[in-house]
Amino acid sequence: MTGTTATPEPLVARLAETAPGLRVQTGPGATGLYAYDASNYRVPPLAVVFPRTADDVVAVLLACREAGVAITPRGGGTSMAGNAVGPGVVLDFSRYMNRILDIDREARTARVEAGVILDALRDATVPDGLTFGPDPSSHSRCTLGGMIGNDACGNRSVRHGRTSGHIEALEIVTADGVRAVADRAGLRAADPDDPDAVRRVARLEADVRRLIDDSLAPIRTELGRIPRQVSGYQLHHLLPEHGFDMARALVGTEGSCVVVTAATVRLVATAQASALLTLGYDDVVDAAEDVSEILRWNPTALEGMDEAIVATMRARRGPDSVTGLPEGRAWLYVELDGDDQATVNTRAAELLDELRTRGRMTGGRVVESAAERRSLWRVREDGAGLAARLVDGGESWPGWEDAAVAPEELARYLRDFRELLATHGLTGVLYGHFGAGCVHVRIDFDLATDAGRAAARRFLAEAAALVVEHGGTLSGEHGDGRARGELLEVMYSHRMIRAFAAFKEVFDPEGLLNPGVIVTPAPLDVDLALHTPSDVLPVETLFSFPHDEDGFTGAVRRCVGVGRCRSDTGGVMCPSYRATGEENDSTRGRARLLQEMVRGGTVQEGWRSTEVKDALDLCLSCKACSSDCPVGVDMATYKAEFLHQHYKGRLRPRSHYSLGWLPLTSVLAGYTARPLNALLRGPVGRLLARLGGVTTKRRIPVFASRRALRRVLRAARTGEPAKALLFVDSFTRAFRPEVAGAASRVLADAGIPCTAQDDLCCGLTWASTGQLSVARRVMARTVARLDNGDERPIVVAEPSCAAALKRDVPELLGTDAARRVAARVHTFTGALTDLAAPGWTPPRLPTSVVLQTHCHEYATFAGRRPHDLLRKLGVHKVDEAEGCCGLAGNFGFEEQHYDTSMAVADLALKPSLDGIGQDAPGVVVADGFSCATQIDHLAGDRGIRARHLAELLDPAADRPGETS
Incomplete structure (x- = not known):
């Protein structure tokens, strides 16, 4: 080279x-x-x-x-x-x-x-x-x-x-x-x-x-x-x-x-009309047998995948994340198009009838719903990532993910290829462009040991010979690169290889352009990312990373580089990348630097690395990557662990103290709320903000008195036997106790009367600032109080605190008690979705709503989101600002992050708010305290205030001008 x-x-x-x-x-x-x-x-x-x-x-x-x-x-x-x-x-x-x-x-x-x-x-x-x-x-x-x-x-x-x-x-x-x-x-x-x-x-x-x-x-x-x-x-x-x-x-x-x-x-x-068919089969070979017949119908797409990808998607994003598939263990997607929808639909029905007569399908249907079609295509498009880290935790790798044969040869090739996998004791997750004979497969190679790499090399040589035997090609669209360049001699004659070399030499006689690729290729087992042992950095973490066999090392290794976090649209991940466009602000970029830190590569200072700290600095800890990333990278948790290790025994940023300890200081503030609020509105407040590393460009939220919380909870009591526990979190307790009262009334109205628990904390602010030792003590106290034999559901009005109890608490404590508590936790939306009495209908609702879903709710409670509940309850138009609000807990309050916070808000939330007319402010729903605070900052001067869903549904609320 x-x-x-x-x-x-x-x-x-x-x-x-x-x-x-x-x-x-x-x-x-x-x-x-x-x-x-x-x-x-x-x-x-x-x-x-x-x-x-x-x-x-x-x-x-x-x-x-x-x-x-x-x-x-x-x-x-x-x-x-x-x-x-x-x-x-x-x-x-x-x-x-x-x-x-x-x-x-x-x-x-x-x-x-x-x-x-x-x-x-x-x-x-x-x-x-x-x-x-x-x-x-x-x-x-x-x-x-x-x-x-x-x-x-x-x-x-x-x-x-x-x-x-x-x-x-x-x-x-x-x-x-x-x-x-x-x-x-x-x-x-x-x-x-x-x-x-x-x-x-x-x-x-x-x-x-x-x-x-x-x-x-x-x-x-x-x-x-x-x-x-x-x-x-x-x-x-x-x-x-x-x-x-x-x-x-x-x-x-x-x-x-x-x-x-x-x-x-x-x-x-673009086509004027189209139809998507989903066809089920017992396995991918049966599916491949039908490819030639389907091609006679001139489809625009003919894609295949096996059950492992679907199972992983459902485990990661909820059972409703994949709908529209017939019974089977492998599936084909067939898309037909044309100028007239009726004609296309007729052709689709005829194709289904023809395939039924062939007898291989276990089921088939035309997907009518646009939402189902989007869901199904997302499964297929995320195939590479979903197959990389399956629901059972197993890892798989590319390397032989791109071979292709003539479509009519596909079934025979797949049959022989699966036999080859079995001979080598390997497992492959199959998907790909079956209509073009191109098969993507990720294989559970052991690339971390010398023996495993040698075994992978033997397999790849035999796989190359097999695809050539079937008249195929090593690469069908990904290129040869470093993975297959060495194998080109299996596919082509020496004379053809010499012609390739001569062609490159004409353009690049000194061999400077992408050396080691196609011509004079590097050995396929050189420069493997897993070549260096992954225990260079001793890693004793506080988070347990229960879904990753190697703990923190295995967790950061989840990133395989597919780069979905670099998308500008769709989902919520990654808000900081969308705001800056910089690779080091993407989930992938941060994960790669963490991998370098673990291996002691370009990053050699371990937990003290300033490069990793800088890359993590603009991470909003929104957790969206844990849901949107196909392999489930959870950068918020990695950041919390890194900050804990990085600042161990050292002074922290001022905001870690001022904002991280907010649950404690807010309790004290509640006893002197009125004079304290007056003080914070003046020069003293600005001085304290600067001393605490907090931006002065935002108003400090108004603290509520302890008496206010007691008053609203007392007024909301119904006297009915409690079926649930309302966990009144630190944010609700300190800043908007009226939400607790509204939530209590709505739950009672929905047949879920509750008692309030208002003296516990989920530990979120300590966890997000990496103060994990304190977070564990706070969480342990909360779990001890909640795991007392009471099996009633725990309803949390603040989505970020619900997510902390659901995910962070069990992963940080790692105890059965923590897992029992987590299993009982519901967001307010989730409680109404799953626990409300049959036939319950809320009071009169508006016809349209602007919605900001909290990122933690989006990431942690898949399938239980406010958008779906509002539609179910009768709101005809839900304009959801798809993306992070930008405030994200402590992030947007920190002085150095204000500009990024506002840039993130500009991506989705601000345009949604700008669309609300001056004469008709409209109804804005945001359950998260951070989201509501950002909305007030962006549009409060226009009279726009965000309401918690509980306030919208409150049977005691006044609703002037709202019609259903």
Whole structure:
């Protein structure tokens, strides 16, 4: 492999001269992040560069060539084959070179920079009824440059094929810094007035033409045999009969020949009507047997998966997270489209009838509900992550996740492949693009030991021979990368391999572009991320991490890099990344640095690491990743553990004391609430805020007196035998006791009369600030009081405290008593959903509501969310601000986090509030105290106040102007 300079300083200095202002990062906080993609590999780079223009790319390539440093282009970093990691400079195009330059609606083309996210392009073309055909499951975060790099396909590839079929032209930079354009007619200089560039590009094209002329036979006989043959270079596009299409030939070269800076892509019309069928089977081989018949119906999508993925989704996000599947242990999704919905529906019914006569299905149905369709597609799109960490805790890995055969050969291949797995004592989770013969599988390789790696190597060699025996390809869309490059000799003749090497040498004679990939490949078992033992850092944690065999080490290893946290839309994760766009502010980035810390890699200070502390700094501890991340990364818990260890025996940030100890100080404040509130509203309050590390840009919430809480609870008593316990948390007790009264009345009205427990604390504020020793003492006291033989449900009005009791308490205490208490905990929404008397209906409700769901409720109580309850109770329109409010407990009150807090609010909550008319303030519901406080901060001056759901449903409340 091409060597690199020992240190990055000379290269950085050179770049500062040639490209002033170019952003270059070299510290562990950057190199540790970019040492990984979504593959099994770890290759720390010397530096990470964030170009803004093609001229920046030219400067980087020239400087790297001068220094003999390798270059690896990178998009979203979601490569599963190790295509996006390298030892020299990593060029991250996603940060700045992400502009849509032009959309030509008449020609149905778009010109985009390499870092444009696929969904951003698709959203921009929706108004014109157009889209980009290939749609990989990572569409919410993969870039067009990355799709070009590995010739990505996607769920609808049976209709739209591969990325290469949708490329008109590529704007490239060669290894020696020349800008050129590759199109369907060949190669030309980007600047026709630059004679040196014109001559250089002409030589390149002439050399390639000679190479093709010398290799006609192997190219014609070995390439382009099946639809998904991505492995190697696609030199058949350069054949005379194909018109010397240089653009298509460079697609799939994985950044090993040129660096793509922009592309002109073809767009396709979106379907006017569609139908989704779900078909159940006993196993995936039976499903594959029906593929050929289904293809005769010209589907847009034909996807398959097995039961392990569905079981994991339901375990992670609730039993209602996957609906619409018929009985079975494997399933096919079939999508049909057309110009008329009735015609499409008729075809779908006819296809179902035909498949029933074939006798393999265990069941089948047309999915009518749009919500069910979204749910089902999400299961399929999250397949890689869901299969990585299954419900039983087992881990699986890529490496042989991308083989493809002709569709008619799929069943035979799968049958033989499963036998091969069994022979090697391995288990694989199967899913993929069955209509294109492309099978994704994650396998429970042991990549952490020498024996396990040797066994994996033997298996991969035999798997390569097997797929070739079936006329298939090692890669069907992910590319060869580091995972399969070494195996290309199993698939291709020596003459073809030499032609690949010659093609790369024409463009990159010094081997600087993505070395170790495709040509002169690195051994497939080198640079494995699990190669270094994971016990370098002694880890004795306070959290038990009960779902991870290796405790904290296994927990942070959950992140496999699929990058769903880098999405700008859908779900709640990751608010800080959505606000900043920085990799180190993503759940993935933080997890990767924690992995580096555990292994003692680029991060060598262990728990004292400032790089890890800085990466975790903007984590809002919203817990959304624990639900939205396909592998269940729980960064809030990791952050709490890290802060505990990092500050052990040291002074903490001031806000950890002022906000972390709020449950205690608020009790004291309750005895002197009136004079204290008056004091805090003036200069003394601002001074105390500054001393406590609290922003002065927010009003300090008004403390309630202890008498106020006693008064509202007394007024809410019904005298009926209590069926539940109302846990009055610290926030409700200190700031909004009226919520406790409303909750008590609503529960009684719903047939769940309760008694109030108002002197206990869940320990949340101590846990979220990493003061875990104190949190455990507080939690232990609470559990001892609650685990007293009383089996009544515990209803908690504050969602964050409910989540702490449900999840943090048992994971931090690790006792049976804590687990018994956790099993009794319900949010207010959950209590009304599960425990209300049959037929209970609330008082008159508004027709529409703006809703802010607390992130902890979203993450911890899947299937029991306010949106669904409000709709069930008769609210016709629920406008949910999907995303974190930005305040997030102590986060938005901390002085240094105020701006980020407001940036997060701008993503979803503020636009929802801005949509409320001045003349009709509307009804805003937010159960979380943080959410309500943020809403007051954003819109209180307009008369908008957030109500707790209990206040909305309170039978004693006045409801002027509300109609059902």
